[in-house]
Amino acid sequence: MLETLSLASHGPVIPVIVIQRLEDAVPLAEALVAGGVKVLEVTLRTPVALQAMEAMAKVPGAIVGAGTLRSPQDVANAKNAGCRFGVSPGFTEAIGSACQQHGLPLLPGVSTASEVMQANAAGYGFLKLFPAVAVGGVNLLKALAGPFPDVAFCPTGGISLQTAPDFLNLPNVKVCGGSWLTPQDAVDAKDWARITRLAAEASALR
Numbered sequence: 093m094l095e096t097l098s099l100a101s102h103g104p105v106i107p108v109i110v111i112q113r114l115e116d117a118v119p120l121a122e123a124l125v126a127g128g129v130k131v132l133e134v135t136l137r138t139p140v141a142l143q144a145m146e147a148m149a150k151v152p153g154a155i156v157g158a159g160t161l162r163s164p165q166d167v168a169n170a171k172n173a174g175c176r177f178g179v180s181p182g183f184t185e186a187i188g189s190a191c192q193q194h195g196l197p198l199l200p201g202v203s204t205a206s207e208v209m210q211a212n213a214a215g216y217g218f219l220k221l222f223p224a225v226a227v228g229g230v231n232l233l234k235a236l237a238g239p240f241p242d243v244a245f246c247p248t249g250g251i252s253l254q255t256a257p258d259f260l261n262l263p264n265v266k267v268c269g270g271s272w273l274t275p276q277d278a279v280d281a282k283d284w285a286r287i288t289r290l291a292a293e294a295s296a297l298r
């Protein structure tokens with residue numbers, strides 16, 4: 093089973109992807125992989141999300157995970173769709189148990205010190221800080237490094253190509269997440285070359 097921290101070894105940015113039309117799923121994944129971005133978080137936010145994950149998981153080079161896991165049923169669905177990891181905006185014991193039961197490595201979301209402690213207590217040491225900028229961004233991550241020097245973060249939410257280096261320069265940040273690699277207007281225009289350029293730019297960070 094994949095170790096979630098290994099996701100950070102594939103590049104500095106994990107794209108947070110919302111698929112509105114199933115037909116876009118494979119070309120979008122191919123465009124990202126062509127730009128050097130292999131780890132893809134596909135959110136469970138649209139009716140076609142599960143089918144999209146299933147299709148994208150078959151794209152050579154892609155490591156597809158499910159984002160927006162909110163319930164044990166979401167975990168089961170993501171696993172059945174072929175996802176190799178899961179990401180949740182927050183953390184509950186129910187999500188943690190379901191991920192263990194289904195063998196789905198989890199990157200759980202936190203936004204406070206108490207939540208870091210709860211996720212740590214459940215065995216998680218690599219956490220998504222969400223929504224990163226809204227809850228304090230770089231300053232919060234610096235502050236959390238004091239009491240939690242052994243905890244690694246993937247900040248996500250409100251980060252851009254311009255601000256990502258500020259996060260990636262922090263010792264407790266291993267990778268960051270963001271939706272800027274897959275702008276909806278580029279997807280609507282099927283401008284896959286633009287997505288590949290955005291992915292290549294993100295891959296070159298750090």
Ligand code: 3PG
Binds near residue numbers: 222223248250
């Ligand atoms: C999300 O889960 O929606 C992420 O936080 C994406 O946030 P962003 O659109 O600000 O990158």
